[in-house]
Amino acid sequence: MPRFTDTIAALATARGTSAIALIRVSGPEAARVTGAIFGLVPPARRATHADYRDLAGATIDDALFTFFPAAGSYTGEDAVEISCHGNPFIVQKVLEDLFARGCRAAQPGEFTQRAFLNGRMDLSQAEAVADLIHARSDRALAAANQLLRGGLGRRIQDLTDRLLGILAQIEAQIDFPEEDLPAEDRESARKAITRLLADTNRLLATSHYGELLREGIRTVIVGAPNAGKSSLLNRLVGHERAIVSEEPGTTRDFIEERIMAGPHGLRLVDTAGLNPTPGAVEKLGVEKSHAQMAGADLILLVVELGAPLPDLPESAWSRFKPSRTLLVVNKCDLSRPQLDYSLPEGIPMVQVSAKTGLGIETLVEQMIIMAGQIQTIDSEDFTVINARHADALSHAMAGLNAAASQLAANGHSELVASDLRGTLAAYGEIVGRIDNEQMLDQLFAKFCIGK
Ligand SMILES: Nc1nc2c(ncn2[C@@H]2O[C@H](COP(=O)(O)OP(=O)(O)O)[C@@H](O)[C@H]2O)c(=O)[nH]1
Ligand SMILES: [Mg+2]
Numbered sequence: 001m002p003r004f005t006d007t008i009a010a011l012a013t014a015r016g017t018s019a020i021a022l023i024r025v026s027g028p029e030a031a032r033v034t035g036a037i038f039g040l041v042p043p044a045r046r047a048t049h050a051d052y053r054d055l056a057g058a059t060i061d062d063a064l065f066t067f068f069p070a071a072g073s074y075t076g077e078d079a080v081e082i083s084c085h086g087n088p089f090i091v092q093k094v095l096e097d098l099f100a101r102g103c104r105a106a107q108p109g110e111f112t113q114r115a116f117l118n119g120r121m122d123l124s125q126a127e128a129v130a131d132l133i134h135a136r137s138d139r140a141l142a143a144a145n146q147l148l149r150g151g152l153g154r155r156i157q158d159l160t161d162r163l164l165g166i167l168a169q170i171e172a173q174i175d176f177p178e179e180d181l182p183a184e185d186r187e188s189a190r191k192a193i194t195r196l197l198a199d200t201n202r203l204l205a206t207s208h209y210g211e212l213l214r215e216g217i218r219t220v221i222v223g224a225p226n227a228g229k230s231s232l233l234n235r236l237v238g239h240e241r242a243i244v245s246e247e248p249g250t251t252r253d254f255i256e257e258r259i260m261a262g263p264h265g266l267r268l269v270d271t272a273g274l275n276p277t278p279g280a281v282e283k284l285g286v287e288k289s290h291a292q293m294a295g296a297d298l299i300l301l302v303v304e305l306g307a308p309l310p311d312l313p314e315s316a317w318s319r320f321k322p323s324r325t326l327l328v329v330n331k332c333d334l335s336r337p338q339l340d341y342s343l344p345e346g347i348p349m350v351q352v353s354a355k356t357g358l359g360i361e362t363l364v365e366q367m368i369i370m371a372g373q374i375q376t377i378d379s380e381d382f383t384v385i386n387a388r389h390a391d392a393l394s395h396a397m398a399g400l401n402a403a404a405s406q407l408a409a410n411g412h413s414e415l416v417a418s419d420l421r422g423t424l425a426a427y428g429e430i431v432g433r434i435d436n437e438q439m440l441d442q443l444f445a446k447f448c449i450g451k
Pocket of ligand 2: 229230231242243244
């Protein structure tokens with residue numbers, strides 16, 4: 001019995017004029033509708049060339065269609081992909097015809113939502129589909145592929161199996177309250193819970209990597225006014241993005257641009273400058289710059305050749321950690337004497353000219369090295385999680401911690417079991433053993449239409 005009785009249709013490729021547009025149809029009516037349009041019984045999984053005839057019998061386009069029977073389709077129900085010419089007018093005619101034949105317009109992410117609800121993938125895999133579509137760096141792509149192939153699902157399965165083992169041991173005692181859990185069983189359960197806590201925590205710790213991969217490594221450009229921060233951002237981005245001015249204090253709001261550095265995605269942030277004695281208007285910008293620095297994964301401290309380091313309070317210097325700071329000496333096209341800087345040991349220095357491009361390649365190489373150090377994930381822990389997973393894992397840990405305390409305090413088996421059941425539900429949420437329809441709708445609403 002199919003779970004869905006209606007058949008959905010949507011354009012799966014980008015809107016606009018292109019060589020080809022792909023329209024997707026999924027649902028119990030897909031085979032009948034395809035047969036009626038193309039006048040032949042759709043062969044399974046074979047691209048077939050035929051005229052698209054609308055309900056009135058008029059030919060709309062010369063198309064290619066592929067029919068996927070439910071057993072092996074993306075959505076787990078009969079589906080067809082129709083490739084027509086990439087003309088928005090043709091696409092509209094085709095969609096209108098499909099709607100006239102009883103299909104309805106798909107909601108964003110509805111194909112993937114059906115794939116999930118029909119058991120074709122777990123929820124973490126469905127989320128990976130969105131990650132894959134939005135991945136902007138090699139690392140992000142690799143992580144999305146790992147998730148899509150069920151990497152997280154397998155880790156959660158392992159944790160769940162171990163938890164079920166402990167739960168079974170504890171629940172076996174509930175029916176016999178007079179002979180509560182023997183001391184040695186309590187101890188072994190407590191130890192097993194401790195190991196589960198450690199492994200859950202290890203997975204939770206990857207959430208920061210997940211954010212770095214999805215959002216990019218936050219790279220904040222700071223330095224004295226006029227050091228050439230905006231010029232450097234423009235040079236790294238490759239076009240004029242920030243306003244460059246001889247007038248110090250021009251950049252008040254933050255300009256953010258994404259760039260690629262080797263396999264890494266970076267989010268470059270230009271700041272107002274670290275003027276230690278700012279005017280009234282500038283003051284706000286300086287305060288914001290400090291806030292940006294606090295949230296930075298990587299800091300590019302820009303000074304101009306021959307100028308001293310900015311004069312900053314001690315608290316600000318503590319932000320320049322060697323592992324995440326690069327000293328960029330700018331304006332090296334000018335002939336000025338190079339000063340010696342006393343900076344925390346280990347901060348690499350690169351000489352560049354944002355104006356001529358001199359040294360920029362070396363700077364990018366150095367940024368790649370540091371980004372690699374920020375994003376070290378050993379291969380075993382390559383599974384990276386998102387905020388939803390992190391939230392569920394935190395709940396899982398809360399349950400485990402509560403159960404461990406109950407066991408240590410000789411609490412009742414029933415209470416221990418109840419805490420562990422909370423953890424079981426939290427693990428389940430990650431892969432989608434949930435019955436919260438609203439949450440699912442929200443999750444899939446973030447997808448593209450046609451996906
Ligand atoms: N000669 C030279 N001038 C530069 C270089 N980079 C920036 N400038 C100039 O320095 C001034 C301030 O640059 P800007 O990027 O606005 O500095 P910001 O205040 O740190 O953002 C402008 O007049 C730029 O043209 C450089 O590499 N060489
Ligand atoms: Mg600027």
